[in-house]
Amino acid sequence: MAAEKLAITVVQSPAVIAAKATLKAKWLAAAQTTGGVPDEALANLDEAVDESVFAFALSLASGNANDPKVVSFLAAPHNWYGMSVPGSRTTFDNPDTLYRSIPVDPASSYVITGKVHGQKPVDFNFSLYSSTNATLSNLAGDQLGTNADGSFFINANSSPTGGGNQIQLVSGAASIFVRDTINEWGVQQFNSLAIKRTPSASTQSQSADALATTLAATLQTSAAAAPFIAYNTLAYAQPANTLPAPSLGGTGGRLANQAASYAAFQLADDEALVLNVNLGGAKYFIAPAYGRWTITTDYINHTQTLNNTQAVPNPDGTYTFVISPKDPGVYNWVDTAGLHQGFLNPRWQGLPATPASQGPSASAQLVKLSDVRTILPATTKYVTAAERQAQLAARAASYASRYAP
Template sequence: MATQDQLAAEKLAIAVAQAPAVIAAKATLKATWLAAAQATGGVSNEALTNLDEAVDETVFAYALSLASGDASAPKVVSFLAAPHNWYGMNVPGSRTTFDNPDTIYRKIPIDPASSYVLTGTVHAHKPVDFNFSLYSNTSATLSNLAGDQLSTNADGSFVINADSSSTGPGNHIQLVSGAASIFVRDTINEWGVQQFNSLAIKRVPSVSTQAQSADTLAATLAATLQTPAAAAQFVGYNTLGYAQPVNTLPAPSLGGTGGRLANQAATYSAFQLADDEALVVNVNLGGAKYFIAPAYGRWTITTDYINHTQTLNNAQAVPNPDGTYTFVVSPKDPGVYNWVDTVGLHQGFLNLRWQGLPATPAAVGPSATAQLVKLSDLGSVLPSTTKYVTAADRQAQLAARAASYASRYAP
């Protein structure tokens, strides 16, 4: 992950995000989010304490996107990440609109009239799922190249040609009219073991370009933040989360709009929990290779998933004997291993996701149910095989989690 392009982009994005014009423009984005949230679901005083942090991280995500170059000389830069410190930089978080700690996201700007060559390596301990999605400028998916469709050499290396031709040798992405970026997702469920793919891109033929200054990018970002499009994803997902009663889960749906992964099943919902309440969530994987149960704050981002079990995937959680999973979502520790910790938050969102679904749908597809219960009543609704933990067990679980994450940003 620590490529020269990544480090340079982070350094540039820090300067862009700190520009006075960008700081002033954040107010417009914040006001739009707040109005949308107040109109749908309401906003607690607790949620207000996290609003500035969420706006700051979204703005930094925009800054990183601008710092990744343009279609004439694109760079591979990851974002939607938690704050991290490496190579002498304190890098702000860039989490926005349902970030996933199991996934690194890389958005590469492209011009459909140009040609590009992506090169990379799938390492020995490869991601459980990865995808190359061709996006329009509104993040509509135009096509998707899944990892199991990618041809690699014996050493894991690969080449993808991206151009306007309808077919091409080997791995190929057709750049159709309206294409604006290639959005890459690498997803792991065994932190510290599985490795994200290496990736680079070059335009063919290459052109000589002059990098835009931090001042120029700041002016662009400040103008962008004051447009309705800047808040569109939050507004859309906020509406989606409150499209059904709180503490319920609609049936999972496949694909969709708003930048969702085309071959992923997902369900969205808002939660509202008291200190003595929990949601018991029962999940069937439906043959998926990967599943995650994450809790988000009111502003659709995680808070501290490194030191808390704010997200649990199918490798981190303990399954039931029949292969299903049962999770307890609550602000207070329920004493069960599969605790999705809201990190003290009482209002927020759930966004359950299934990836790596079988080509032939399983007899029983992805599903999830949620039941609101009192913490004191958990024993009457949890499976008899539920794994419970002591305080020492919990500390060991959290220590192992933090250690497995630490290698991600180790120099």
């Protein structure tokens, strides 16, 4: 909470507000080179810029390697403990994942303490990042040793021979990026987490004014636009409405042991994409739709994302989703929230150590909305208007518990 309060103050600085205009212009110019900018995307541009800037501010508010803090970001706007917190979504945020970042220095030693609760995440990872978000190592949840009550500690230091839970801080390490992913909202609990430098070091926190000066300077650089344009390039590497085979992550900040695919969609009101998915033994899958600026919009009140628990599987364990701006009357509807152009980033996590006979895969077929029912499996679950409202009400209620005091 302290970091969020500080970040809110920082983004209200006149210098940061002025720098946003530069960032916005860069985003527009970058988007014009990859797919263009429809009018509906312009309506979401200010929101996307604001959230990206707040994410930068949260990163600065996370302290430094001498006095690190565990700070959550890449989240939708929320209210908790009487505080209204802006959104901090960037570059294909996942509403099923709690993202946390911790600054570290290879010359220092740290102890990370935490607890895995009874209803644990379906998948969680501790990724060691360089200053450019290259993955240097990854400690997966199934590699983590815990006590009977779920508590654990991780030694993070430069030692190459540490026992138990350890993250070796190799040369170039700059942060530990933590992902806890749930597929049962309101049931599964994110892990508790804290960090201490050992031994502790005296440090002087930077003022909000100093952080604002740093943030304003960052927003003036080309680096602030790099994540956005890099992912646009991935999505537009093939024609819109076509989905390339999934690949393992590890570059550009992607989770190293995750399979994912990137694609652009372009749909008219009377069109839909039918997405057929094979989990390939993965514990977790999500089918999300994003706007032109590579972030979600309102996934709380729309089925803008559906995971393998929220959706209904086919009898053979595969999944079929319908992606469209208008409601097709199908339970597994990935609602683009009215957007006709944007991006898809299906992803698979918790992949088996021994690959399944058929690995993760997905295919997309562009169809007329009126023809959707003719190509869906016979076992497809359909919904009435009242059933859709019940589905959405249950979704919003399950999400609300995330920020309950």
